[in-house]
Amino acid sequence: xxxxDKPAYTRLRFANxxxxxxxxxxxxxxxxxxxxxxEPDSSPRKRGxxxxxxxxxxxxxxxxxxxxKFVAQMLEAVLAQAQQ
Numbered sequence: 422x423x424x425x426d427k428p429a430y431t432r433l434r435f436a437n438x439x440x441x442x443x444x445x446x447x448x449x450x451x452x453x454x455x456x457x458x459x460e461p462d463s464s465p466r467k468r469g470x471x472x473x474x475x476x477x478x479x480x481x482x483x484x485x486x487x488x489x490k491f492v493a494q495m496l497e498a499v500l501a502q503a504q505q
Contacts, residue, residue, distance in 0.1 A: 447453060471479075481492050 447456070481489055484492070
């Protein structure tokens with residue numbers, strides 16, 4: 422039986438206090454403990470439907486290089502015209 426005045430209890434209590442502090446800091450920063458310690462979050466995230474722009478970019482990436490350059494030039498021309 423572990424009693425509060427025993428060293429094992431003290432070590433366990435202080436270890437748990439450190440975890441609790443880290444958990445509080447992570448919650449305050451709105452991040453997971455894994456992110457707080459630099460480990461990537463491996464849980465799958467729900468994503469919404471792909472945006473139209475993302476679909477266009479994927480379609481452009483599947484074109485041959487020459488056509489990708491043509492699309493890029495067209496887009497640059499439209500953006501330049503819109504800035505005037």
